[in-house]
Amino acid sequence: MTENPQRIYQFNAKLINGKDKNLADYQGKVLLVVNIASACGFAPQLKELQELKDLFKEEEFEVLGFPSNDFGGQEPLEGEAIHDFCEVNYGVKFPVFEKIMVRGEHANPIYKFLGSKELNGHIKSTPRWNFHKYLVNKNGEVVDYFYPFTKPLSSKVKKKIQRLL
Template identity: 70%
Template sequence: MSEPSKSIHQFKAKLITGKDKNLSDYKDKVLLVVNIASACGFVGQLKELQELREEFKTQGFEVLGFPSNDFGRQEPLEGADISAFCKDNYGVQFPVFDKMMVRGEEANPIFKFLTKTSTPRWNFHKYLINRKGEVVDYFFPFTSPQSSKVKKKIQKLLK
């Protein structure tokens, strides 16, 4: 039996628009993968995530948002409504994927892969992925995307 891949690039997911997206399209990019929810107290981080993306996108950085209703049923919206909420309220331009489960037996395979390092305990858990698609760090929901801790680790990976 072969060893499972250690790269997020092996997966694909459905964008909020319904289009399939191969995560291998993000090869050679540093990623911040975040489970998001529109009714969460941390929802203001959507604006911070977008600002972070703007700051580093020309250097090969991208944020990927994965809506989830796993924590406190804080993602009541579906599809286009999630997209509109993120864009209209927080100016989100980073890719947002279809709502999925991020923990437990029913978790999407992407999150089963990510949770080998840390299981999300709430919305806005962040996984930092290097250019090879490997999880190199994670940040708890209360850690601001604009914190020096997050930015320094991204900058180091972008070098």
Template identity: 70%
Template sequence: MNLKPTVYPFKARLINGTEKNLADYDGKVLLIVNTASGCGFTPQLKDLQQIRDEFSDQGFEILGFPSNDFGKQEPLDGKAINEFCEVNYGVQFPIFDKIMVRGKEAHPLFKFLADKKLNGNVTSTPRWNFHKYLINKKGEVVEYFFPFTKPTSSKVKKKIQRLLNEK
């Protein structure tokens, strides 16, 4: 029985309006990322899709959460965000509704991800777009990566592979 806090109690709305339970990802390794279409790091969407392609058959998924919290760099909404990601970067991983990822109005999931008192492991509030949280198969936050860490870096890929290899 897992007594550590997990992401599984949380729900979020997909970009198409469907509510998604994060418990649906039980048993998968996740990379949860706050995204934006107008950021210097936006090309990381292609890198994110690349690592998803590489690891998805082993039980890996990426969850993208657009946010306008930093420099107003996510001017798009809904369908326009999804189209931007698909057309420009070939994104096939789940994209959720635009949310706030920091401050009092932050989505409950991101409050959990950012605070060790809540998640039991790390404290790392997003300071910019493309902050990444790595979640193990049990739903526990185990690592975070700052925006300048490319998703395709050996550092990220080795940690993903290690988690995928765990029982």
């Protein structure tokens, strides 16, 4: 583990509407960062992710969705079409960002940070499919991850979030 691990707050990202968002705006919140895809078999997890957000609505908790087409071409949509799909089909109100790459040499710097123990100081886990979830504590440190088959409303996920809140 590195002495002074970097924090997720050093990054900026573009929201799906094209507006820049500094992740430092989420300081003091527990974050669940998820790579999402509309045509994935795990897409119904979007509804569960929103329900998880609603479950902790009185707490300092946020879900951040990053669409990606890295796995099986399962995010064919672009821009507002992604947002509309998430909102209309699954009631998503949490922040959804512009489509990015989440693995490989061209991965977005946020995902390079999330998946690399050398960069985040805590865990090593790059997404192997859509709906890979990273848990970030209130200090901006990556502290855990969940594979795509781990449902957002599972007791495992909820308990870990509660512990960090």
